[in-house]
Amino acid sequence: MNLLTDEVSGLVERTEMTRKLTIAGKTKPYPVYRVRLDALFYNDQNDRIATWLEEYRSEHNGQDISRDDIEAYNDQIEKFIVASNPEKIEQTENNIKLVDQREAGITLSDGRVVDGNRRFTCLRRLNRKNPAKFGFFETVILTENMERDAKHIKMLELMVQHGEEARVDYDPIDRLAGLYNDVVRNKLLTADEYAKSINQPLKEVNKDLEIAQLMVEYLDFIQHPFQFYIARKEKLDGPLREIYPIIKSEKDEDEQEDVKQIIFSNLALAPKADMTRYMRKIKKILKDKRQRREFVEKQMDIAETVADQISDSKDAQEKVRFEKLESMKRESALAREALQTTDKYDERIRATANREQAAHVLDKAIDAIAELDTNIFSKLSETQLQDIRGKADELIELLNDLKGKADVH
Template identity: 45%
Template sequence: MNLLKDGVALGLVVRTELSRKLTVDGITQAYPVYKIRLDHLYYNDQNDRIATWISQYKSQHDGQSPNTSKGDMYNDIIEDFIVKSNPAAIVATQNNIELVDQREPGVVLVDGRIIDGNRRYTCLRRLSNKNDRFKYFEAVILERNIESSAKQIKMLELSIQHGEESKIDYNPIDRLVGIFNDIIDTKLLSVSEYAKSTSEQESDVRKRMEITGLMIEFLDFINAPKQFHIARDLQIGFPLEELAKLLKKCKSEDEIEDLKICVFTNILMKTSNDLGRFVRKIKDIVTSDYMGEFIEEQKEIAYRVVENLPPKGSVNEKLIREVIRANDEVGQALEQSMEKSLTKAKKTETRNRPIQLIEKATTLLEDIDMIILHKFNDSELQRVKRQLSKLEKVIDEIRANLDE
C-alpha cells in the first residue's frame, strides 16, 4: 500500500497541522506530519539495533529472518526484541505517551517502513491493545522506498539516530553491527558518507571499524560467526576497544594474532568482572620482557578452550554462561598466568625505575639551550647555580651508593 495515495483515500492516513524539519539529500525543509493507522506500518529490519536482534532470531530459526510481509506476526517478533532491549525505557516512554499522547513525530517511508520512532511505535502498539485512542502513529511520510533509495534512507536514519542533539544512546555493539552492515559488508556507505551522516570525524569512524573487525574475529573464534546478539549479551564492546589500542603496541603481525587469541579467550571465559580494565593491564606485560612467556602460556590454555567449543550453530549465550564459563580450572589457569606475568613485569619496572629517571633527567638537561643562559640576569644565573649545586649533591650520593 502507498500510504500517501491508498492510505489517504481509504481514510487510514490523515494529515495533521503539524510539521517536522528533516534534511534529506542535503536539503532541509519542513515536512507535513500524518496520523497513520498502526496496522499499516512495520519495523525497519535494516535498523542497526533491530539487525542485532534479528541475528538471534536467525540463529534460532535455521538462518531464516522474520518475514516483513507477515504483518502483525513480523511486528510482534520485533516488538518483543525492542522491549527486551531496554524494558525501563519502554515503560517510561509508554507512561509518557499514555499521559500526554505522542509528542515527537516519527519518520516512515511511503510503504509503511518505520525509519525513526521504533520505540514510540512499540509503545503505541501496546497501548492500543486496551484503548483505541492510541491506534495511530504520527509521522512524516517520505515518498521513497528501500529498493531505489537505500543509501539516502540509511543516511537519513543515521542522521536522526546519531547526528541530532536528541540522539538515542545506542548500545556499542548495535553501532558496530551498523558499521559492519553499512560500510564493510554491503558497502552501502563510504566512510565519509557514514561520518557525515553521524556528525563524526572520519578518523573516529575508522577506529570503530577496527573494533568492528575485532568483533567479527571474536565471533568467528568462538564458532558463532555473525551472531551479533552474543557480542551484545556478553558486553564485549569496551574490552574490544581496549584491545584495539593494545594491538598498536605489538611489534609484529604474529604478535598481534597471538595477543588476539589470548584476549579473546579471556573474554570468552570472563576471567574478570571488568574485562576492559583487565585488557588495559596487559599493556604492562606487552611492554615487558615477559611478553613471550605470557603469550605461550595463554595460547596453550586457549587451545584447550577452542578444542572443547561446540560446532558452529550450537554456540549461544546460555551455553557460554552455564557450560564454557563453568570450567573453573581453565579460568583459574588464565588468571594465574596473567597475575604471574603482571607481577614479574611490575617488579622489573620498579627495579628499572632509577635508570629510567636518570635517562629522563639526562635528556632534559641535554635539551637546555645554552644561548638562553647568556641572556639571564644575575638573579636568574644565581638560581641556576643553586640548582646545579643541588644536582651535583644528588649525583654524588647516587655514585656513592653505586660504589658500595
Template identity: 45%
Template sequence: MNLLKEGIENRFVFPTTSTKKLSVDNHMQTYTVYKIRLDQLYYNDQNDRIATWISQYKAENGIMHMDTDDKKQYNRIIQSFITESNPEALKKTQNNIELIGQQESGVVLTDGRIIDGNRRFTCLRNLEQKTGKTQYFEAVILEHDIAHNAKQIKMLELLLQHGVDKPVDYNPIDRLVGIYNDIVENKLLTVREYASSVNQTEADIKREVEKAKLMVEFLEFINAPKQFYLARTMNLSESLKDLYSMLSKVKNEDSREDLKNNVFAQLLMAPVGDTNRYIRKIGKIASNTRLLDEYLAEQSDLTEKVCDAVEQYPVTTEKVINEHIRAKKEIQSEFARSTEKWVSKADGDASRNRPAQQAEKAYEMLDTIDINIFKKMSDEQKDDIREKLDLVQQILDSIRGELDV
C-alpha cells in the first residue's frame, strides 16, 4: 500500500496543518506531517540502534534477512528489541507522550517503513494496547523506497537521530555495527558522508571504523563471525577503544599482531571480573617496548590454548563461552597471574623513568625562555629571575649529589 494514495483514500492517513523541514539529497524542503494509523506502519530493521539485536535474532533462527511479509509478527519481534535495547529511555518517552502527546514528528516511507521514530512508534503501540483506543503516528511521508534510495535514507536517518534525539542512548556496540555495515561492509557511505551526517569530524569516524574492524576481527578470532550481539553482551566497547590505543603505539607489525591476538584471547576468557579495567592494565605493558615482547612470549602458550578451545566448537555461542570456554579456570588464572606480574614490572619501570622524564620537561621549559627579552627588563625583574635560578641551582646540586652517591 502507498500511504499517500491508498492510505489517504481508505482514511488510514490524514494530513495535518503541521510541517517539518528535511534535507533529502542535500535539498532542504518543507513537508506536510500526516497522522498515520499504527497498523499501516512497520519498523525499520536497518536501524542502527538495534543492530546487535537483529544480528542475534538472525543467528538464533538461522536466517539471513528479516521477513516483513507478516507485518504483525514482524512488528512484535522488532518491538521487543526496541524495548530491551533501552527500557528506561522508552519508559520516559512513553510517559511524556501519554501526558502531552507526540511532540516530535517522525519520518516514514510510502510503504509504511519507519525511518525515524521507532521508539515513539513503540510507545504509541503500547498506549494503544493499554487504552484500547486507536492511536496515530505523526510523521512526514517520503516518496522513496529502501531499495532505490538506501544511501539518501541512511544519511537522513543518521542526521535525524544524531541531531534530534542525540546519540547519547545509542549502545556503543550497536553504533560500531552500524558504522561497519554502512562504511565497510556495504560501502553505502564514505567516511566523509557519514561524518557529515552525524556532525563529527572525519578523524573521529576513521577511529570508529578502525574500532569496528577490531570488533569484527575479534568475532572472527573466537569463531563467531558477525555475531555482533556477543560484542554487546560482553560489553566490549571500552576494551576495543583501549586495544585500538595500544596498537597505535606499537610500531613492530609482528608485535602488534601478537598483542591483538593476546588481547582477543583474554577478552574471550575474561580472567577477572572487570574486563575493561583488566585490559586497560595491559596498556601499561604495551607502552613499554622492552617488556611487551617478553610479556607476549610468556603468554603465547595461553593464547594458543584459547585458540584450541575455540576450535572444539563449530560456532561459538554465548552458551559455549559461558559454560565451556570460560569454565577453563586454570587458563584464566594463568592469564591474570602473568599479566599482574608484568604490570608490576611496567609500573616499576615507569617509576624509575619518571625522574628522567621530569628532568627532560624541566629542560624543555627552560629552553623556551627568550633570553633577548632580558634587555628590556627592569633591575627588579632581573633580580627576581636570579632568585628563581638560585633555587633551581640548589635543586640541581641536590639531585647531582644524590646521583653521585
C-alpha cells in the first residue's frame, strides 16, 4: 500500500494545511492529509513502544506481534500506549473530543505512524464510540522507506519527540533504551548525530549512554539481557542516576567492579520501595573513608550470594527466572540483610556527624568573630557600644556554660 497513490480510494484526502519539518538538514512545509484510521499502523521502532514489545516477546516465547491482521496488531500496541500514561491519554482524548485533532502527525507512505502515536490512539478510541466523527488521522505523509531511510526517519522522530517540541513525557527508561539501541546496539546513529537530533549537548548524551550501559550491565547481572522493560517496571532511572557518579569516580577497576556488584545486588533485592533514596544512602557510605571498607566487605558477601542464586536459575525458562528474581525482593532474608547492613553504616555516619557538629559550629563562630573589624568601634554611638557589650556578655555566659558541660571528666 502507498498512501500517496491511494488518494482517490477514499483512504486519503489532501487538506489545505501544512506542517514544517526538517529532514536530512532541509526544512520545508509538507502537505497534511486526512488518512482513514484503518490504513495506518503503529511504528514498532518507536522508543516508547520498543520496551513494551520486548515484554510482549518475553511472554510469547520470543514471538513478535504479527502484522498479518493489522487491526489486531494495532489493538495490542494501543494497550501499551494507554498503559504507559493513562492520565495523558485521557487528557488528550478529551481535548480531541472537544476541539478535534489540532496537530498533524507524521506517517510514512506505507501507513506507519512515525509521530503522533498518542493522537492516533485517542482517535482510534473515539472512533469506536463515534465512527462518523472520528474516522481520520491528520498527518504529513513521507515517501521515506523504513528499510532504506531508517536513519533519516529516526533522526526526524527524535527531533520531533525530544528536540523541536522538548517533549518530556517519555518514560526515562524508554529514552535510555532507545539511545542505547540506536547508538550502541544497532549503530543506526552516532552519539553526535543523536545529540544534534534532540538538540542536547554531546556531553549530556554521552553521560546518558554511560548510564544506559550501566543499565545493560545490571540486566546482564540478573540474567535478563536487554530486557529493558524490567528496568522500566522497576523504575531504575532514578537509582541509576543517583549512583552513577560514585561508580564513575572509581579509578581502580577492581574496586569499581565491587561497587557495581553491590549496587546491582541491592537493585535486584530492592529492600526499600524508594530505591533512589536508598541508593543515596549507599552513595554516602561509599564516600565515607572510615566506613567504606567494612561496608564493602559485608555487602560483597551479600552480592556473591545474590549472584549465585540468580546463576542457579540461568538455564530455566524466562518466566521461572523472573519469578526467582521477584522472590528475592523486599521481604526475603537477603533483602533484609542488605537493608540492615546499609542502615547500620548509615547510622554510624550520622552519629559521627552529630559528634562533630558542636566543634564545627564553634569553628564557624570563632571565624566569624575573628573577622569583626573592631576599628569601627570608635565610630559607634554609646548606645551601639552598649548593645555590643551586652551581646558579648551573653556570648561569654553561653561559652562558659558550654565549657562546663564539656568538662565531663
